[in-house]
Amino acid sequence: MQAAANAERRRAQNAGSYAGFNNLPANTSEFSIAVDNVTANAYTLTATATGRLAAGTLTLTAANARGGTLAARCNW
Numbered sequence: 001m002q003a004a005a006n007a008e009r010r011r012a013q014n015a016g017s018y019a020g021f022n023n024l025p026a027n028t029s030e031f032s033i034a035v036d037n038v039t040a041n042a043y044t045l046t047a048t049a050t051g052r053l054a055a056g057t058l059t060l061t062a063a064n065a066r067g068g069t070l071a072a073r074c075n076w
Helices: 002-013
Strands: 031-036 044-049 057-061
Antiparallel strands (some): 031 044, 044 057
16 A cells, blocks of 8 residues: 555656656565556556465556455455
8 A cells, every 4th residue: 555655646746647656665574566557647556475475466556446366365
């Protein structure tokens, strides 16, 4: 969620554009965070489970679409 807040902050400071967004929080022992498909109007964040968690991903887009292989298992 911090990455999404950072993306919205970038848009607010960049005339309504996500272009150039890459300010991600540090990876944790449970998830690594990545951003893909950044355009002026969109982005996709992916959290990949690591460590003790089951392998899988959670995704979030600029349009607040949620998904990923772990989405059904954790009520995402």
